Amino acid sequence: xxxxxxxxxxxxxxxxxxxxxxxxxxxxxxxxxxxxxxxxxxxxxxxxxxxxxxxxxxxxxxxxxxxxxxxxxxxxxxxxxxxxxxxxxxxxxxxxxxxxxxxxxxxxxxxxxxxxxxxxxxx
Amino acid sequence: xxxxxxxxxxxxxxxxxxxxxxxxxxxxxxxxxxxxxxxxxxxxxxxxxxxxxxxxxxxxxxxxxxxxxxxxxxxxxxxxxxxxxxxxxxxxxxxxxxxxxxxxxxxxxxxxxxxxxxxxxxxxxxxxxxxxxxxxxxxxxxxxxxxxxxxxxxxxxxxxxxxxxxxxxxxxxxxxxxxxxxxxxxxxxxxxxxxxxxxxxxxxxxxxxxxxxxxxxxxxxxxxxxxxx
Numbered sequence: 378x379x380x381x382x383x384x385x386x387x388x389x390x391x392x393x394x395x396x397x398x399x400x401x402x403x404x405x406x407x408x409x410x411x412x413x414x415x416x417x418x419x420x421x422x423x424x425x426x427x428x429x430x431x432x433x434x435x436x437x438x439x440x441x442x443x444x445x446x447x448x449x450x451x452x453x454x455x456x457x458x459x460x461x462x463x464x465x466x467x468x469x470x471x472x473x474x475x476x477x478x479x480x481x482x483x484x485x486x487x488x489x490x491x492x493x494x495x496x497x498x499x500x
Numbered sequence: 501x502x503x504x505x506x507x508x509x510x511x512x513x514x515x516x517x518x519x520x521x522x523x524x525x526x527x528x529x530x531x532x533x534x535x536x537x538x539x540x541x542x543x544x545x546x547x548x549x550x551x552x553x554x555x556x557x558x559x560x561x562x563x564x565x566x567x568x569x570x571x572x573x574x575x576x577x578x579x580x581x582x583x584x585x586x587x588x589x590x591x592x593x594x595x596x597x598x599x600x601x602x603x604x605x606x607x608x609x610x611x612x613x614x615x616x617x618x619x620x621x622x623x624x625x626x627x628x629x630x631x632x633x634x635x636x637x638x639x640x641x642x643x644x645x646x647x648x649x650x651x652x653x654x655x656x657x658x659x660x661x662x663x664x665x666x667x668x669x670x671x672x673x674x675x676x677x678x679x680x681x682x683x684x685x686x687x688x689x690x691x692x693x694x695x696x697x698x699x700x701x702x703x704x705x706x707x708x709x710x711x712x713x714x715x716x717x718x719x720x721x722x723x724x725x726x727x728x729x
Contacts, residue, residue, distance in 0.1 A: 388570055395569035408722030410637035412572035413715055419576035424583070437577040440570065444689070445536040446518045447571050448632045450561030452540040452654070454647030456547060457554055461621065461648070468615055470655055473628050476607040477656040477686050478667055480629050484600025484709070485673040485682030491592040492675050 387436020510560020
């Protein structure tokens with residue numbers, strides 16, 4: 378029971394940081410989502426030691442473990458957009474796959490190139 | 501039925517669909533049985549079968565939705581846990597993710613533009629390489645449609661995980677850091693779970709790449725959309 382309470386308090390803390398992120402976004406008229414600003418903010422607070430890991434650990438672990446649960450409601454919304462994938466819409470799938478291969482290739486290649494000369498890894 | 505009852509049934513439905521997805525994925529591990537895909541298929545089938553609208557479903561769904569923001573913020577924690585790894589390989593990881601993010605957004609924009617699709621589809625498609633909650637937020641702030649963004653994210657995730665080994669073999673990407681960067685940048689959490697199968701290091705790098713990519717794409721996308729579209 379206490380564990381559930383801890384998880385709830387931790388998530389409430391994350392929620393406050395999310396609201397601060399959203400507030401910063403609106404105040405500065407940024408296009409970067411408030412949630413991502415909150416992510417950066419929490420990362421900095423953890424690095425500087427202002428926020429201690431045990432303030433967020435349990436809640437964060439649970440939330441990340443069950444992340445897909447959180448966005449199920451939105452993905453179900455696709456039911457209103459099925460018509461987009463008829464006929465020419467199939468090309469959208471091909472575009473996404475093509476672009477994904479390009480990302481994988483360019484990012485992996487760049488990082489491997491820059492790894493040259495570094496110590497041998499244990500594969 | 502009043503809204504509270506409908507809401508509770510909705511939330512229960514979401515949890516049960518999610519548990520079915522997890523169970524199936526444990527039994528048959530594959531990029532095609534990821535819980536989010538299974539749960540979505542189950543719920544959409546039920547709603548269509550019983551003629552329930554998405555609006556009704558969201559009476560309960562909107563409560564679960566409230567957790568979306570905090571769960572993006574939560575991604576700071578795995579990044580923090582891997583800070584030593586990030587520091588050690590900062591240049592290869594950061595540069596790889598940055599180039600990947602740039603090429604991902606630009607190629608998505610240009611290909612969609614060439615296909616002449618509606619603007620809201622372009623805005624939903626562009627953030628496809630990043631983790632679902634962030635992609636939905638990016639799509640929303642550009643004027644795209646979050647559910648559509650989530651579907652493109654799923655296609656990028658499943659496609660990237662399935663095609664990953666072939667792409668790596670053809671282009672001789674064999675270092676585990678590079679594989680982790682490639683999988684995390686292109687295919688977020690689905691890529692990361694594939695990377696874990698390669699090696700623990702690839703999995704850790706992929707986690708870092710996934711979070712970094714989410715940050716970089718959300719900063720780059722508005723700028724590139726403004727410039728190219």
